[in-house]
Amino acid sequence: MVKKSSALNIISFCDSHIHTRLCGHATGEMEEYVQAAIRKKLKKIIFLEHMEEGICSVQGKTWLSEDDFDGYFSEGLRLRSKYEDEIVIGLGVECGYNPDCSDLLLTRLAGRRWDQIGISCHFLKIDGMPHHLNMFSRKEVSVQLARLIGAEKILDRYFTDLTEAVRFLPGTMLCHLDAALRFLPEVSLSESHYVLIDTLLQAVSDNALAIEINSSGFAIRQEQFPNRRILRMAKSYDIPFVFGSDAHKPDEVGRYFDIIDALLLSEFCP
Ligand SMILES: [Zn+2]
Ligand SMILES: [Zn+2]
Numbered sequence: 001m002v003k004k005s006s007a008l009n010i011i012s013f014c015d016s017h018i019h020t021r022l023c024g025h026a027t028g029e030m031e032e033y034v035q036a037a038i039r040k041k042l043k044k045i046i047f048l049e050h051m052e053e054g055i056c057s058v059q060g061k062t063w064l065s066e067d068d069f070d071g072y073f074s075e076g077l078r079l080r081s082k083y084e085d086e087i088v089i090g091l092g093v094e095c096g097y098n099p100d101c102s103d104l105l106l107t108r109l110a111g112r113r114w115d116q117i118g119i120s121c122h123f124l125k126i127d128g129m130p131h132h133l134n135m136f137s138r139k140e141v142s143v144q145l146a147r148l149i150g151a152e153k154i155l156d157r158y159f160t161d162l163t164e165a166v167r168f169l170p171g172t173m174l175c176h177l178d179a180a181l182r183f184l185p186e187v188s189l190s191e192s193h194y195v196l197i198d199t200l201l202q203a204v205s206d207n208a209l210a211i212e213i214n215s216s217g218f219a220i221r222q223e224q225f226p227n228r229r230i231l232r233m234a235k236s237y238d239i240p241f242v243f244g245s246d247a248h249k250p251d252e253v254g255r256y257f258d259i260i261d262a263l264l265l266s267e268f269c270p
Contacts, residue, residue, distance in 0.1 A: 013041075013042055013044065014045065014243065015037060015244060015253055016118075016212070016244045017094070017118065018253060019047075019247060020033060020072070022071070023063055024060070025248065026247075028250040030047065030075050030079055033045065033047070034089060035250070036247075040253060040254040042087065042254050044088040046089075046090035047076060047090070047092060048092045049068075051063060051093050051094065051105070053096075054098050054100050056132055057131060058134075059137065059139065066108070072091065077091075090115030093112075095165075097119060097164070097169065099164060102169075106168070106169060106170075117172045118173050118175040118212065119171035120175040121135075121158060121162050124154060124157060135158060135180040136179065136180065143183055146184060151186075151187045155181065156192075159193060159197060159200055163196070166200065166204055167203050167207065172209060173209055173210040173212050174204050176216070176244075177212075177225060177230060178197075178225055178227055178230060179217065182220050182221065183220070201230075201234055209239070211231075211240070212242050212243075212244045213225075213241050213260055214245075214246050215256040215257060215259075216255075224263070228267065232267070243257060245257070
């Protein structure tokens with residue numbers, strides 16, 4: 001058992017990034033995620049369901065409509081009161097940025113009271129193509145298309161779009177910063193990407209967002225998103241960290257949090 005400092009203790013007992021079957025690519029009812037979190041002795045969870053706008057995806061809809069969000073809030077509030085003696089339950093949103101629909105996203109975000117607004121960018125418009133590229137998909141069609149376009153070019157746009165999103169949307173945390181193209185194992189970040197990431201982190205700091213340490217990376221590349229170098233850069237800006245599992249199944253809630261605790265202790269509290 002790793003000895004934790006009190007500051008780290010607080011964040012690692014909250015999982016701030018949990019999906020549910022409502023997004024169409026996860027399994028499990030909201031209540032099953034709550035029960036899993038209680039079994040793992042978490043003190044708090046925040047559901048962070050997908051909002052996208054104006055995206056045309058070959059995989060179909062993998063996000064919530066406004067009607068879906070109505071159901072999400074009504075079930076979430078029921079669970080919040082049912083389990084209030086055991087766990088704190090927050091209701092948030094993972095807002096995928098689309099520069100072509102930024103005003104509409106702003107309007108939708110303003111329409112509800114969110115406990116966390118995560119900023120992401122999952123899709124990219126490709127000139128001459130009817131569908132957006134899903135930069136986070138493991139599907140062969142997406143991976144091949146990404147290789148065809150070129151990883152360098154895609155990541156340039158990804159980091160630039162994220163910076164615009166952080167400046168424009170009322171986000172509270174930036175999700176899985178370096179997870180785009182995560183299913184192209186040959187891809188690594190160049191020094192020019194790190195320059196873009198530095199600009200992005202400056203925007204995160206200026207707008208008082210936190211950086212998510214997303215533990216789903218351990219299942220894909222044996223390291224959290226983002227990598228240690230980016231975490232060190234974020235720390236130099238004094239940006240706070242938030243933990244998220246990106247659970248898409250109830251038993252993924254709080255996954256690998258013990259490893260991240262140990263990493264943070266060795267990296268930042270030696
Ligand atoms: Zn995401
Ligand atoms: Zn997510």
